[in-house]
Amino acid sequence: SLPKRYTLMLALIYLMRVRARDHLAEMFIKRIATIHKRAKDELEQIQVRQRKKLELLVGTLGGVLEILAQEPDNQEAGSLIREYLSPEGNIDRLREACAEVQATGGSNYLPLLWKHFKSHRSLLFRLSHLLQLEPTTQDRSLIEALQMVQENENLHREWIDEHVDLSFASDRWLKIVRRSPSEGPPTNRRFLEVCVFSHLANELRSGDICVLGSESFADYRKQLLPWDECLARLPEYCEKVGLSSTAKEFVASLKEQLESTAQQLDDKFPNCRGDVSINEAGEPVLRRVVARDIPPSAISLQTAITQRMPARHVLDIMANIEHWIQFTRHFGPMSGSDPKLKEPAERYLMTIFAMGCNLGPNQAARHLAGNVTPHMLSYTNRRHLPLDKLDKANRELVELYLQLDLPKLWGDGKAVAADGTQFDFYDENLLAGYHFRYRKMGAVAYRHVANNYIAVFQHFIPPGIWEAIYVIEGLLKADHSVEVDTVYSDTQGQSATVFAFTHLLGINLMPRIRNWRNLVMYRPDRSAKYKHINSLFTDTVNWSQIETHWQDLMQVALSIQAGKISSPMLLRKLGSYSRRNKLYHAAQELGCVIRTIFLLKWIGNRELRREVTANTNKIESYNGFSKWLSFGGDIIAENDPDEQQKRLRYNDMIASSVILQNTVDMMRILQKLARDGWQFTDEDVSFLSPYLTSNVKRFGEFNLKLKRPPEPWIKDSIFQQAAGSIRGQQVPNNKVEKTN
Known part of the structure; x- marks a missing residue:
């Protein structure tokens, strides 16, 4: 009927407007990130070009030191140095070279941003006008700075008289945006624009700035379950996932778990000398885990099955x-x-x-x-x-697989391994980006593969974000008869925030972390001392912060579990540094405690390390298997996100x-x-x-039909003679020459 048609059309228009705002905000963030990357690349190129000049200056310094070593008299040494540095009496060129190397010698690429920003300036201003941006806290300094920048959008002069509150900016930004009033107008308009847009992208990512009418960039606090509704769900939920239902009991239980885990490792550490030791720097050194030996009977069985598998x-x-x-x-x-x-x-x-x-x-x-x-x-x-x-x-195929008997010998399906693999894409779309590990453009296929080898969740994500934010989403959306309670992953599958919320959702996160020795490990309190592992701990847990924000953390966990808020969107915000968001700091503190408990178990348990390695290897095998079936081409030739x-x-x-x-x-x-x-x-x-x-x-069957009736040959006499020549027949020389 006509009213239903109009209702459906309005719903579709509303949905597409919400999605368009999400995409525009994502484009804004990606464009700013591209500008920063280009400035960093330019700084690296400059430093490579400056290397010869730097070597020359170091050689000059070596000559000065040689003069000082050979000449004990200060006055004579000074005279020799002056003659050495400026034989023609002019040291300005040398001073300019030193200033140039100093300006580009560090990692400060901010002065180079304007060159790459100005070509995108009009587009970024259009986006800032189109999107309704609001802070999610009482701090409006960035929004007021944005309004100031928009008011001066059409100015051409570089320095302006307005004094802007830059409390959100770092000292590096202040040095290039401001100057002393004695030198003229105090604010550099160009670098103020770059500074404001850069911080705007960061705070959109962290959730300190929201986009009205958006979904992925909305104020997530308004999407959470009301606390009254959370209170009604809390007892049953805590009993199900094994958590305490009050803040004090939660903190006490967590503290006891950390203390007992640390004490157990300290007690058994002398018996682990063959597997783990602590070097002079206080870092644990683990022996490489050796995979299980495959018995000859299993090898012969596998060979017999492979030979009998039907094509x-x-x-x-x-x-x-x-x-x-x-x-x-x-x-x-x-x-x-x-x-x-x-x-x-x-x-x-x-x-x-x-x-x-x-x-x-x-x-x-x-x-x-x-x-x-x-x-x-x-x-x-x-x-x-x-x-x-x-x-x-896909879920039906997985359910059928889970009902078979053979997969039950490979795993119970209650544990999954999460990992991403790179796919090539066209460059200009919302998903594509430069992947720092693979060193090329593309997107990441992030999957959850059960311990019985079947994939239960899959999603394409852009390479610029931390893969771990999709760990929880995969478990909630899998919706299978077998409920997953353990996730194995690599370094990209973990972070302090993800450790915090997997714990609150009753999920056991077990990652294989690269360079895990560089992570901070927390002792239960300042008075806790250990005989063998005391050097592992470099910080102390702030239990009061976790207890104070326990209600906020549980409200977020219950909202994710109820499907009221998307876990990737939330973890993406809480995983990005925020100086304002207290929930971010509480989640970080809780996550560091859970990660410390896991690392203590990781150090003292060889079987745990072998188990994690074996399960993460399964998903690597699956990624290769699925790529083998994608034999039609290397590039996903689609730009539409749904496609x-x-x-x-x-x-x-x-x-x-x-x-x-x-x-x-x-x-x-x-x-x-x-x-x-x-x-x-x-x-x-x-x-x-x-x-x-x-x-x-993969490619079907190709039949060679040489005995079929031949197709007729073309009738042109020259080509007939050429065909006869190829078959070895006698052809007059003049006709062969014409053919040639």
Whole structure:
């Protein structure tokens, strides 16, 4: 009916406006980050060019020291030095060289920002006018500075008379924005603009500034559950996750846990000499963990299974899964339930194959047998396979896998490993960015893979953010029959804030941290002293801060658990440094306590280190397996955010289908081997993996038909003679020359 149509249109317009504000704020942050990166790169290039000049100055200083060493008389030495430094009587050139090296010798790249800022200036001002920005605290100094900058937007002079409150800025900024009133107008308009926009991006990221009408950049405090509602949920929630229900009991329990863990490590430390020791700097040194030895019986079993695995095409595998559970029933048009497609299941499977293997509609249509066109595949993708329906189908594949017996020997599914892997993208879109580890542009596919090898969550994230903020989101959105309580990760999968909220949500975070010795470890109180591990601790826990903000922390945890607020958005804000947000500092303090407890266990438990390493290796194997199935190309050729996320779901749907088919085939082979009298144990089976590729035909079958009737040759006489010449027939010389 017409009123429903108008209501739907208004809802869509509202949603798109909210999303547009999110995207504009994200573009603003990314543009500022790009400007800073270019200035840093320029400073590095300048320092490389200055290296020869610096070597010359150091050589000059060496000559001065040589004169001082050889000449004891100060007056004579001074005369020799002056003659050495300025044989022509002019030392200005040397002074200029020293000043130039001093100006670019440190890490202060801020004076170089204006050059890269000015080409984006008009766009950044447009964004600052479009977005309604408000502080989330009583401190309005940055917003007032922004209003001052906007009022002077059309000025051309560099120095202005206005005095701006720059209490939010660092000393480095103050040095280039302000000058003494005796030298003229006190404020540099250009660098004031750069300073304000840079801090605006930082505070948007940390949540100290919000965008009205946005979602990802809204004031998260207004999205939390009211405390009255939290109080009603609190007893049942605390009992479920094993937390104390009052602030004093919570702090007392946490303090007791830290004290007992530290004391246990101190008591057993002399017995751990073979695995751990403390060097002269007071740092623990751990022996490298050795993986479990694979018994010969497990190796022979794996060889026997690999030899007996039936060869299958990817499309045949997907057809098998469809026959078993009809997972394509989840797909259909966005309005209505009737697909109105001819043979819809076949169309859906071909589309999943085309997108999941990264072939794309055009290349897939050229190679798929049957009357399928690029438009058919593209239309099906756009109109019948939205993101939420792909997630439902993926969950069904995972649920089917979890019901099988063989995966239960690999793991119970209650633990997952979280990690990201890089994908190449086009440069100009919201997801793409420069990845500091891979040294190239792209995006990160962040996944949760269960300890029984199946992926339970997947999401594309930009490379500039800390991957750990999606740890909690993956567990809350997985929505499987097996509830996850443990997460393994690498360094990118942890931070103090993430440790805090995984603890509050009843999740055991177990990361493999690179350079973990550089992290600060907290002792329970100042009086706590230990015989063997006292040098590990460099700070003391501020228990009063945790107790004071316990209510705020629990309110956030209950809001995340109830789905009232997105955990990535919240962790992204609380994971960015904020000088104003007291909740940020409380979460940091709590997270450092939980991380200290984990590190103490990590140091004293070799089996824990082996367990974490083994499970993080599983997700590395899965990333390689899924990339192997994405054989159509190296670049995700999409700029639309939803389509980019769908490509990852397609790829994981194909990977899950192949894993499921491999597992079923392995179970059949194991049953046959057992009937034939083959002796193997559950431990032998636990070493197997469903990531087999030797039996999967990615490219289909290519048939050479040499015996078919030949196609007719062209009738031009010159080319006929050329063909005859190639076959060795006698051709007149003049005609051969013409052919040549």
